[in-house]
Amino acid sequence: xxxxxxxxxxxxxxxxxxxxxxxxxxxxxxxxxxxxxxxxxxxxxxxxxxxxxxxxxxxxxxxxxxxxxxxxxxxxxxxxxxxxxxxxxxxxxxxxxxxxxxxxxxxxxxxxxxxxxxxxxxxxxxxxxxxxxxxxxxxxxxxxxxxxxxxxxxxxxxxxxxxxxxxxxxxxxxxxxxxxxxxxxxxxxxxxxxxxxxxxxxxxxxxxxxxxxxxxxxxxxxxxxxxxxxxxxxxxxxxxxxxxxxxxxxxxxxxxxxxxxxxxxxxxxxxxxxxxxxxxxxxxxxxxxxxxxxxxxxxxxxxxxxxxxxxxxxxxxxxxxxxxxxxxxxxxxxxxxxxxxxxxxxxxxxxx
Amino acid sequence: xxxxxxxxxxxxxxxxxxxxxxxxxxxxxxxxxxxxxxxxxxxxxxxxxxxxxxxxxxxxxxxxxxxxxxxxxxxxxxxxxxxxxxxxxxxxxxxxxxxxxxxxxxxxxxxxxxxxxxxxxxxxxxxxxxxxxxxxxxxxxxxxxxxxxxxxxxxxxxxxxxxxxxxxxxxxxxxxxxxxxxxxxxxxxxxxxxxxxxxxxxxxxxxxxxxxxxxxxxxxxxxxxxxxxxxxxxxxxxxxxxxxxxxxxxxxxxxxxxxxxxxxxxxxxxxxxxxxxxxxxxxxxxxxxxxxxxxxxxxxxxxxxxxxxxxxxxxxxxxxxxxxxxxxxxxxxxxxxxxxxxxxxxxxxxxx
DNA sequence: CTGAAAGCGCTTACAG
DNA sequence: CTGAAAGCGCTTACAG
Numbered sequence: 232x233x234x235x236x237x238x239x240x241x242x243x244x245x246x247x248x249x250x251x252x253x254x255x256x257x258x259x260x261x262x263x264x265x266x267x268x269x270x271x272x273x274x275x276x277x278x279x280x281x282x283x284x285x286x287x288x289x290x291x292x293x294x295x296x297x298x299x300x301x302x303x304x305x306x307x308x309x310x311x312x313x314x315x316x317x318x319x320x321x322x323x324x325x326x327x328x329x330x331x332x333x334x335x336x337x338x339x340x341x342x343x344x345x346x347x348x349x350x351x352x353x354x355x356x357x358x359x360x361x362x363x364x365x366x367x368x369x370x371x372x373x374x375x376x377x378x379x380x381x382x383x384x385x386x387x388x389x390x391x392x393x394x395x396x397x398x399x400x401x402x403x404x405x406x407x408x409x410x411x412x413x414x415x416x417x418x419x420x421x422x423x424x425x426x427x428x429x430x431x432x433x434x435x436x437x438x439x440x441x442x443x444x445x446x447x448x449x450x451x452x453x454x455x456x457x458x459x460x461x462x463x464x465x466x467x468x469x470x471x472x473x474x475x476x477x478x479x480x481x482x483x484x485x486x487x488x489x490x491x492x493x494x495x496x497x498x499x500x501x502x503x504x505x506x507x508x509x510x511x512x513x514x515x516x517x518x519x520x521x522x523x524x525x526x527x528x529x530x531x532x533x534x535x536x537x538x539x540x541x542x543x544x545x546x547x548x549x550x551x552x553x554x555x556x557x558x559x560x561x562x563x564x565x566x567x568x569x570x571x572x573x574x575x576x577x578x579x580x581x582x583x
Numbered sequence: 584x585x586x587x588x589x590x591x592x593x594x595x596x597x598x599x600x601x602x603x604x605x606x607x608x609x610x611x612x613x614x615x616x617x618x619x620x621x622x623x624x625x626x627x628x629x630x631x632x633x634x635x636x637x638x639x640x641x642x643x644x645x646x647x648x649x650x651x652x653x654x655x656x657x658x659x660x661x662x663x664x665x666x667x668x669x670x671x672x673x674x675x676x677x678x679x680x681x682x683x684x685x686x687x688x689x690x691x692x693x694x695x696x697x698x699x700x701x702x703x704x705x706x707x708x709x710x711x712x713x714x715x716x717x718x719x720x721x722x723x724x725x726x727x728x729x730x731x732x733x734x735x736x737x738x739x740x741x742x743x744x745x746x747x748x749x750x751x752x753x754x755x756x757x758x759x760x761x762x763x764x765x766x767x768x769x770x771x772x773x774x775x776x777x778x779x780x781x782x783x784x785x786x787x788x789x790x791x792x793x794x795x796x797x798x799x800x801x802x803x804x805x806x807x808x809x810x811x812x813x814x815x816x817x818x819x820x821x822x823x824x825x826x827x828x829x830x831x832x833x834x835x836x837x838x839x840x841x842x843x844x845x846x847x848x849x850x851x852x853x854x855x856x857x858x859x860x861x862x863x864x865x866x867x868x869x870x871x872x873x874x875x876x877x878x879x880x881x882x883x884x885x886x887x888x889x890x891x892x893x894x895x896x897x898x899x900x901x902x903x904x905x906x907x908x909x910x911x912x913x914x915x916x917x918x919x920x921x922x923x924x925x926x927x928x929x930x931x932x933x934x935x
Numbered sequence: 936c937t938g939a940a941a942g943c944g945c946t947t948a949c950a951g
Numbered sequence: 952c953t954g955a956a957a958g959c960g961c962t963t964a965c966a967g
């Protein structure tokens with residue numbers, strides 16, 4: 232071992248008695264090296280604990296070995312303000328996706344750089360890691376983004392894939408869950424178990440999935456030949472538990488008496504449960520609830536919430552494979568893949 | 584603008600009529616450049632949309648501009664298996680910390696690389712991003728790690744700070760919450776509101792904080808001159824809701840009748856709530872509950888859980904400042920900072 | 936305050 | 952299959 236802080240490729244070449252080029256070839260697993268030479272070089276690498284400098288490699292190979300995870304935000308916190316019971320800056324769902332991405336990337340040599348980015352205030356801006364070319368590709372996780380965002384991103388030529396959001400545009404890869412399909416599964420389960428007066432606590436109508444969810448609900452009802460009252464498609468002002476609480480209270484206090492509820496997500500389900508608990512109405516005895524898009528909340532609710540799992544980690548892992556393929560083969564056809572959700576039966580549904 | 588894909592410092596130098604060195608100096612905000620020259624160069628940079636190649640910069644400056652976030656794990660998933668109601672691979676708490684880290688780093692030029700790492704199986708291994716020198720420093724988020732892990736990390740010379748875990752070793756920075764203090768706050772609140780039969784649902788005795796929590800509890804009880812029965816310091820086999828459910832059920836069915844419970848975390852609190860709900864015992868009417876270490880679960884429980892907030896995002900943000908300082912000034916004295924937790928009063932405590 | 940020059944550690948045609 | 956050489960885009964003493 233030499234005196235320098237860290238061994239370089241030069242050191243391994245010298246010690247193995249080969250040229251730097253040859254050393255480089257074995258490091259990069261080129262088939263052009265004779266078995267014997269390769270073994271020798273590998274032994275030296277092992278001995279001197281050589282590990283390639285990723286920056287040098289990136290500089291000369293014009294690739295970074297890093298992939299970016301962009302967490303889309305509706306605002307960017309400029310200070311650290313903690314407020315209890317507040318949504319985190321990067322929401323739980325994004326975290327689940329990124330867990331899947333990490334898993335999908337775990338066998339590879341890619342490093343993962345993350346960045347929070349808000350495209351709302353500066354519609355034409357792009358994330359720093361793409362401007363600075365710190366990555367070979369990026370995952371765009373969640374919403375929202377400006378209308379220009381995706382087109383601008385495409386212009387950079389950087390490969391990317393959308394995670395958790397479907398997008399059928401030309402040449403855009405996206406892996407997501409179809410909220411309509413998920414809602415249909417939930418409503419079917421309620422119908423299957425004898426419920427007939429079903430309330431759909433939808434997401435905000437400003438979200439693209441609002442209509443999809445309603446459609447999914449209608450498909451299920453139709454299949455069972457049961458009419459659905461449009462007034463029973465309700466929603467809160469936002470998607471959090473508080474808003475759901477109020478929306479559902481208004482609905483209930485207006486005299487509506489559903490026997491089954493499908494909530495837009497775990498939080499809204501919790502909001503409904505909070506109202507029912509307070510009103511002394513037992514779940515699932517008096518009314519059943521199913522949450523779309525279960526989160527860790529659902530399993531911990533009392534009673535534990537039956538929910539539609541949209542497989543966020545699977546989506547992340549699938550997106551990882553998708554992006555890697557895209558980088559290898561820039562001309563492959565775009566993928567827009569909705570991973571089918573499935574129902575997890577816990578304790579919030581009672582057969583009628 | 585020239586023909587090349589991306590402008591280099593060469594381009595800005597030529598176009599501004601200065602040397603590359605000078606251009607470099609203004610890019611790095613050196614004070615050695617005349618105002619007039621600086622303005623000129625900055626104008627050119629703006630015009631041609633020059634952005635420095637981070638790899639080249641890293642290579643020659645021997646710094647990377649990246650900080651690493653290491654999520655410590657007790658195992659590393661090798662495949663994508665989703666199981667509903669299962670702990671995520673990177674837990675919610677780690678995510679909260681990393682949100683804080685991102686916030687703390689948001690004003691800086693640092694990129695953030697993340698890696699999951701398990702030090703249990705390979706006690707002497709170090710994370711890839713430290714071996715490959717992809718970062719200028721790392722945050723070690725959470726537990727567990729082998730006894731050699733921290734010493735080995737120190738040997739690399741790479742600056743690091745521990746997040747969420749206290750460590751008083753020589754020359755180690757750590758930012759965390761003191762579970763003993765938090766538990767004391769919770770127990771005091773119960774005492775203050777008239778509770779006298781208090782059950783401590785502690786974490787596993789294998790965790791270092793078990794004793795600290797018990798001590799915190801004892802401090803509070805002592806202050807109120809109330810004896811604490813050691814048999815009322817209970818714990819599940821693990822820290823999840825399921826284990827808490829069983830541990831608490833055993834305790835309850837043995838005939839113990841606490842009027843107040845302090846749970847080790849949001850999940851265990853949820854486990855207790857699940858048992859009580861099932862047993863038809865109302866919270867907080869019959870029994871009050873406070874959770875240490877609130878998570879987003881708490882606010883969504885029914886009833887919403889009064890909890891001790893340990894300020895995970897603050898901890899992350901504070902750690903960010905700490906690491907940056909350490910990098911700037913390697914010889915500064917080590918910090919071991921316990922951020923004081925505080926109580927968030929919601930609906931799970933009733934005055935007796 | 937500015938320029939010429941060397942060098943960071945690697946990869947990649949190009950010859951052989 | 953292997954070696955000599957150029958170059959990736961920047962920073963940093965060193966002179967002036």
